[in-house]
Amino acid sequence: MTEWVVLDIEGTLSATDQVLVVLYDYARPRLGPWIDEHGDDPVVAEAVRQIRELSGVDGGTADLVRVLHGWMDADQKVTPLKTLQGLIWQRGYAEGDLVAEFFPDVVPALRKWHEDGVRLAVFSSGSVAGQVAFFGHTRDGDLRGLFEHHFDTVNAGPKREAPSYRAIAAVLGSDDITFYSDVPAELHAAAEAGWRTVGVARPGEPYGDADFSPHRTVSAL
Template structure:
C-alpha cells in the first residue's frame, strides 16, 4: 500500500519549457545583480563559494555569472546554481512576475491523493525555496498545504543515486520503502529509486524531452 507519493516537477507535473525557458530566462539577467546586492546573505555567500570551488574561477561577479550561464545552457543540476535561481524565482513569484502552471491532470490528482490520506512530498533538482514558491503561486492557488516535505540535491543528494532515496525514506519515517511511490519522467531517476526499494511510475508525457524514452521495467503512465 502506498503511504507516500514523492513527485518530480519538471516534465512530470509541469512542462519542461516552463523551467528551461520561462524560469531560466527570468533568472539569467538577474544572477549578477542578485549576487552583488545580496552579498551579506549567508545562502548567497555559500553559493558563491561553491561556484568558485567547483569552477576554479577566482574573479569577480562577471566571471561567476559566465560560469552560471554555462551551467544553465547545459542544464547542469548544480546545487549553487539551483540555490541562486531559487532565491530569484522566490521573489519573482512573490511579486507576481511568475505564476506556476501544471499539466491538466496534476492538480486533481494531487487533491485526490491528499483527500484519500496519501502523504505527498517533492524531490526536484530545483532548490527547496524555489519549490515552495512554485507551489505557493500557481494558476490553481496556493498548493503548499498539500505537501509535507520538499527535497532537493542539497538536502537529499543527486537524483540519480539510490543513496538519495534511502535518505528521503529515512526522513519520511518510512520503515518499508515499498510504501513510497516515486513519479518521474526520467528513467535514470526511477532506476535509483527502485534500487532503494521504492515503487516507481514513469510519466511519459507526449512532447516532453523524455516522453519517448524506454521506461522498462517501471510502470509507465501518460499522466498522474
C-alpha cells in the same frame, strides 16, 4: 494505495519549458545583480564560494555569471546555481512576475491523493526554496498545504543515485513510497532503494519516448 507519493516536477507535473524557458529566462539577467545586492547573505556567500570552488574562477561577478550561464546552457544541476535561481524565483513568484503552471491532470490528482489520505512530498533538482515558491503561486492557487516535505539535491543528494532515496525514506519514516518521474535513470535509482516507481511519459516532453521498462508507465497522473 501507498502511504507516500513523492513527485518530480519538471516534465512530470509541469512542462519542461516552464523551467528551461520561462524560469531560466527570468533568472538569467538577475544572477549578477542578486550576487552584488545580497553579498552579505550567508546563503549567497556560500553559493559564491561553491561556484569558485567548482569552476576555479577567482574573478568578479561578471566571471561568476559567465560560469552560471554556462551551467544553465548545459542544464547542469549544480547546487550553487540552483540555490541562486531558487532565491530569484522566490522573489519573482512573491512579486507576481511568475506563476506556476501544471499539466491539466496534475492538480486534480494531487487533491484526490490528499483527500484519500496519501501523503505527498517532492524531490526535484530545483532548490527547496524554489519548490515552495512554485507551489505557493500557481494558476490553481496556493498548493503548499498538499505537501509535507520538499527534497532537493542539497538535503537528499543526486537524483540518479539510490542513497538519495534511502535518505528521503529515512526522513519520511516509511518504506511504503511510490515515486513518479519522467526520467528513467531516476526511477532506476528509486527502485534500487526499494521504492515503487511510476514513469510519466508525456507526449512532447524530452523523455516522452524513452524506454521506461521495467517501471509501470503512465501518460498522466
